[in-house]
Amino acid sequence: MLKSLEAIQRYRTSGLSSGDADNHPWLRYLISAEERIVNVERIKSLRELAEGNHVLDYVERTLTLLDQLPLSFWIKELLEEVLIWCETAKGGTVRERILWQQEGINCRVHNIGSAQLYRRIKGDGSPRAEIVAALIEGHGLVGQQIRGEVPPSDGLMLSRLAHTGMLTPGELAHVVDNLTYCVIGAVSGELWEAAKTEAYAIIASIARHGCDVPDDLRERFKRMRHGAISKGENFDAIYDKLEQEESLSSKLTPLQNKTFWYAEPALQHFSLGHFLKIMTSIAAEPGLGDIRHISLEKTMASMYYDYRGAKKINVYKLRMIEHYLNGEDSESQGRHLSVKLERQDGAPDTLFFEFVFSPAADKLIQFCMEAEKSPLYEQAVLMLFDLFGLRRDAYDRFHNEETYLSDMNSSVDYKRVLLNYVAGQRVVDIGPGGGVLLDLLEEELPSVQPLGIDIAANVVDALIRKKQLEGRRWEVRQGDALKLDELLGEGGADTVIFSSILHELYSYIPYEGAKFNLRTVKAALQSAFRALAPGGRILIRDGIMSEPDGTRKIVFLQEDGMSWLERYSRDFKGRAIQYTKVAPNEALMPVNDAMEFLYTYTWGEEAYVHEVQEQFGYLTLSQYEALIQELFGEDAVILESRAYLQEGYTEALREKVRLYDGDGKETPLPDSTCLLIIEKRK
Secondary structure (H helix, E strand, O other): OOHHHHHHHHHHHHOOOHHHHHHOHHHHHHHOOOOOOOOHHHOOOOHHHHHOOHHHHHHHHHHHHHHHOOOOHHHHHHHHHHHHHOOHHHOOOHHHHHHHHHOOOOOOOHHHHHHHHHHHHOOOOOHHHHHHHHHHHOOOHHHHHHOOOOOHHHHHHHHHHHHOOOOOHHHHHHHHHHHHHHHHHOOOHHHHHHHHHHHHHHHHHHHHOOOOOOOOHHHHHHHHOHHHHHOOOOHHHHHHHHHHHHOHHHHHHHHOOOEEEOHHHHHOOOOHHHHHHHHHHHHOOOOHHHOOEEEOHHHHHHOEEEEOOEEEEOHHHHHHHHHHHOOOOOHHHHHHEEEEEEEEOOEEEEEEEEEEEOHHHHHHHHHHHHOOOOOHHHHHHHHHHHHHOOOOOOOOOHHHHHHHHHHHHOOHHHHHHHHHHOOOOEEEEEOOOOOHHHHHHHHHOOOOEEEEEEOOHHHHHHHHHHHHHHOOOOEEEEOOHHHHHHHHOOOOEEEEEEEOOHHHHHHHOOEOOEOOOHHHHHHHHHHHHHHEEEEEEEEEEEEOEOOOOOEEEEEEOOOOHHHHHHHHHHHOOOOOOOOEEEEOOEEEEEHHHHHHHHHHHHHOHHHHHHHOOOOOOOOEHHHHHHHHHHHHHHHEEEEEEEEEOOOOHHHHHOOOEEEEOOOOOEOOOOOOEEEEEEEEOO
16 A cells, blocks of 8 residues: 555544654645635535545545556656645645745645645755656646646646656656546546546647647637536537627637636536626736736635535526626626736736625625525515616526426426417417427427527526527527517517416516516516417416305315415415414315415425415406406407316325315315417407
8 A cells, every 4th residue: 555545544543643744744734724625516515625625535536546556666656746745735724825825835726836835845856856846737737638727838847857858758658647547537437437538648749749739719618618518508609609799819819828727617607608708807907928827716616505405506696797797787786796806925927816796795695595495585686686786577596496497397298288279380488497398399399480588597598508408499588578579579479378477477577666466467468469460379378266266174184284374374475365273283264365375385395485476376267358358359369268277286285285165075176277378360
């Protein structure tokens, strides 16, 4: 076993002895680290940073891989010394790190800082020490080049070992092959298997001539966007469009030959357009000529938090930054968000980039995170919207966005019935969610041209990625459901579908300052009707109220049922919920109040904070018909009007409640959903 591994094992079983502290200063630095500097891509929870030493764990894994390799003694000994020092600049106490920086050691660019530490403590000017220092400085070079973080010319730092005769080209290739295997393989075996072919090619080129080729910044950015591209980002099409519109190449020229640190984990959740705006803002910084490194470490560290024990993107900050980058700045927002570019003592060749929120904005974001499971959440998000000048109707589910879109896609069977009523070719889906109805239209009605329209930019972005990833032909656009005629032009659609979306417009979109407003629904329907061509149709699938009204008794089968009802009656925003508690687990309620409650009770705790904001039923079926007559008169005909109980509610509530009518007889759930087909007369 390697001596370094034995030292680590002694520390893990008995602590750090004075002898090991003296003989293995690298181990003392790694153990004493008070600041956790870790690529967040490599962890599942931020809590792990406080509960473990990921840098020491990583170094131990690299050494374990080295120990298993069938190498000659001198190569294994050489690589052992490289690996034990290659992460040391991430270690040390806060006081030690301050002193290092004062001495000119770049602790934030850890490969350089680690090589500097090695030279200061172990370096004796010998050829072997210089080989070790060069390998420490270049230990992650191959992986960084694969990720686009470094220009190809950085390979010269390793190729000089061959050019100066310290190693033959064959020896250099052999040493760096095994070093790179340990460095990447210690992250994960799967990552090494995916990267090894390209890694070997890069190493061979370094050993021959050092990759002294022009820096293709576009190709490097494409590599940095690997994760986004794998999720459907059309890099080439978007980049070409922005290049044509904004002359990106000339703006980005100052970034040629710069090394980027933590770019992908810091910016992977931003769109390519926003990613490039960030890069152009960095490129516009004066005095980049003597800058070699651009660090986004602080941005990366600030963009994540733990949600339910797992690392998650801080979507509150993400949305605010997106708004800032869009140029939709207001005087208020300008006071609460800014970009900071700075240099630090001890790192004169490094530029640090971060977004800075005001103390008020930062506290409000923290409040939103704490309120995620509370009815206060909606109020917290709206305050954040107000602080940054965001439109309050751009409702965003924020932290459970992916779950929400997935839930919308799971309703595919409920939506399929709409396909029987589609007219014409130009079919518009309002509020397409995860895109399930767009998929159905494309797959089952190949002659139609589906278009999804959503007001939420994050939903549109997700659908664009899905379209690219799956090769879909449907289109998606951001737009306001209350202004469809402006968006599509009068007569620009043959079918407009409102599938479980009108109740959200009713609940969330204020009309003349008031939510839960039927005028919002009227405005949406009128706009859609104007957008219809003669003979076109509006398809409505949504919640309804029961008629005639009556009383129901709910008997809860679970202990928390009554507390749910009590909480719901306090929190529901749509109207006053009436109930009379007649037993510890029984309540009498008007049927529509009972059903409104049961819709939310069905979804469970995870969805409560959102569902309590929505009123699913606000009209009876006959009231819907009267509304259509009021809005369109003789210009429209109702081809289909029916109510039904949506499958799933009975099953979901079977173990939770029993429902009884006014005579005390157990009764099924009433109809929950309507289907209305409205045709515009020719």
